Amino acid sequence: MDFTPTREQRAAAGLAGEIFGDRSTPERLTALGTDADTALWKTLSQAGLPGSVTETGLLGLVLLLEEAGRTTAQVPLAATCAYGVLAVAAHGSPEQRARLLPDLTDGALVATGAFGTGEPPAVRATRAAGPTAHMTGTVPVVPWLTCADLVLVPDVDRELWLLRTDAPGVAVTPVATTAPWSAGRLDLTDAPAERLGAAPDPVGPGPYGDVLACARIAHAGLQAGVCAGALARAVAHTAERHQFGKPLDAHQAVLVRAADAHLDTEAIRVTAYEAAWRRDAGRGAAPHALTAAWWAAEAGTRVVHAVQHLHGGLGADLGHPVHRHFLWGRQLAADLGSGAQLLEELGQLLTDDGEEAA
Incomplete structure (x- = not known):
């Protein structure tokens, strides 16, 4: 095995390091308080960094996130790429990829995931009809939820569902966490959702x-x-x-x-x-x-x-x-x-x- 980054991965990480070093300063972070840095997110998106992970892969994302962590930059890069870009690219239908990936990769859509520490949350899909369903349940803490447009939610059966945070039946309440990650409580009451990928595999992950x-x-x-x-x-x-x-x-x-x-x-x-x-x-x-x-x-x-x-x-x-x-x-x-x-x-x-x- 060879973990040596490719030229493309090194270039993306180098650019990220320059941007974070210039923009995510202690003074700027102090001024932001607990808010997400929307201006920095726009700069990253214009530089093509969230979208670059479709080419550089998860290792490319890890390299970008190393640079973000060095300065504790308050941007939803990990959430949008892990629960949005890479999830949709790997498991979305052709229609979902065509509809969602352009906005996810250029930063127009901010995504997050309600996964907790590993066990699916107490969320159930009701009135399921093929690729759509309605979701009911609560996830107490979801990082970056208050600035997200799209949230990936697993139900108790480990099926994955995409919900818009502005959809009817979706309530988002800000929650204070140890780190200022614009977290929120997600309450779903018969909220419309679409399935991401196929039904869970009974013999595989x-x-x-x-x-x-x-x-x-x-x-x-x-x-x-x-x-x-x-x-x-x-x-x-x-x-x-x-x-x-x-x-x-x-x-x-x-x-x-x-x-x-x-x-x-x-x-x-x-x-x-x-x-x-x-x-x-x-x-x-x-x-x-x-x-x-x-x-x-x-x-x-x-x-x-x-x-x-x-x-x-x-x-x-x-x-x-x-x-x-x-x-x-x-x-x-x-x-x-x-x-x-x-x-x-x-x-x-x-x-x-x-x-x-x-």
């Missing part, structure tokens, strides 16, 4: 499993960027800050803590890369997605805590840029699920595969 794995991998890539950006701030701080007449980074305890954080960050990155590469290559990626999610949740939490600690008293300042990385790292870990939950799911998946092979 089907569209639900693929989209869930894709989202986990994408958010692991985002966590790799969050951790890398946080660690870069810690390196700069400990090099500049002096204690007992010498820089903080001259102390062995500081070096060891930073080195552990670096190793954790690299583990998140490489597992996300491998899982994305396997998905793009058409190989089984479900266990690898869970592995990447576990590293992102467990190691990601360790990294942002370590970096906050390495900043000393400044790490407790809610207005300091490093605190934003802390919030994002914690939010991503919560959205991916606890380490114990992910390991349990991975163990069950491996056990099931072993029984089938036997």
